[in-house]
Amino acid sequence: MADAAAPKGLRVWQTEWSMLDKEPSELGGSYGDVSEFDIAQYMSRVIHNDIVMAGCTSWCYWTAMSVERYDQKNRFELIKTTPSGGNYSNDFTGGGNVDATHNLWVLGNYSRFIRPGYIRVGLKASENKDFFGTAYVSPDGKTVVAVYTNYDKEKGVTLSNSFDNGKTPATVTRYTTTATRHLEEDRFNVADKVFLEPASVTTIVYTFE
Numbered sequence: 656m657a658d659a660a661a662p663k664g665l666r667v668w669q670t671e672w673s674m675l676d677k678e679p680s681e682l683g684g685s686y687g688d689v690s691e692f693d694i695a696q697y698m699s700r701v702i703h704n705d706i707v708m709a710g711c712t713s714w715c716y717w718t719a720m721s722v723e724r725y726d727q728k729n730r731f732e733l734i735k736t737t738p739s740g741g742n743y744s745n746d747f748t749g750g751g752n753v754d755a756t757h758n759l760w761v762l763g764n765y766s767r768f769i770r771p772g773y774i775r776v777g778l779k780a781s782e783n784k785d786f787f788g789t790a791y792v793s794p795d796g797k798t799v800v801a802v803y804t805n806y807d808k809e810k811g812v813t814l815s816n817s818f819d820n821g822k823t824p825a826t827v828t829r830y831t832t833t834a835t836r837h838l839e840e841d842r843f844n845v846a847d848k849v850f851l852e853p854a855s856v857t858t859i860v861y862t863f864e
Contacts, residue, residue: 667710674730700804723735813848
């Protein structure tokens with residue numbers, strides 16, 4: 656995709672995505688064997704590769720809100736609706752529940768912090784299929800955002816391993832999404848190593864004066 660678009664000066668947008676019906680081999684089992692966070696973390700893998708390999712400058716989810724049917728889990732929506740009484744016809748006249756899925760939180764690790772106008776910059780990391788990330792800088796150069804997906808054991812990242820703009824950040828904030836944490840915020844001293852939890856998608860935001 657990137658090779659085809661570049662000679663024509665085209666920007667690539669990913670405009671429609673869901674897990675569809677056939678489970679990818681990377682999940683290590685059928686949809687019935689994996690958790691909703693497994694599906695959401697796989698989405699982060701897709702987002703990463705669409706940005707890095709295909710050169711996508713926009714990434715959009717297909718369905719914002721829908722009723723879960725059969726054993727679909729969170730494969731098709733960011734927000735799960737459950738009408739009262741087990742009515743799966745999208746009829747909410749009798750009330751019901753609306754719940755954020757893990758997809759919404761993982762997508763938020765990107766979209767909440769990487770805003771329009773941000774530019775992707777180089778990130779120095781020992782990446783492999785179980786650990787990878789991307790980094791972005793704001794138009795005014797005062798915010799740098801790094802998003803990591805970690806399937807592996809706990810890992811620590813330092814400022815020099817994340818980016819190098821020759822300045823010391825004023826604040827360092829981590830936002831972690833796991834099977835039990837939803838974009839939970841933690842502040843770090845600027846000189847500290849920031850740790851990435853096992854089986855997580857993590858955003859680190861560096862701000863400068």
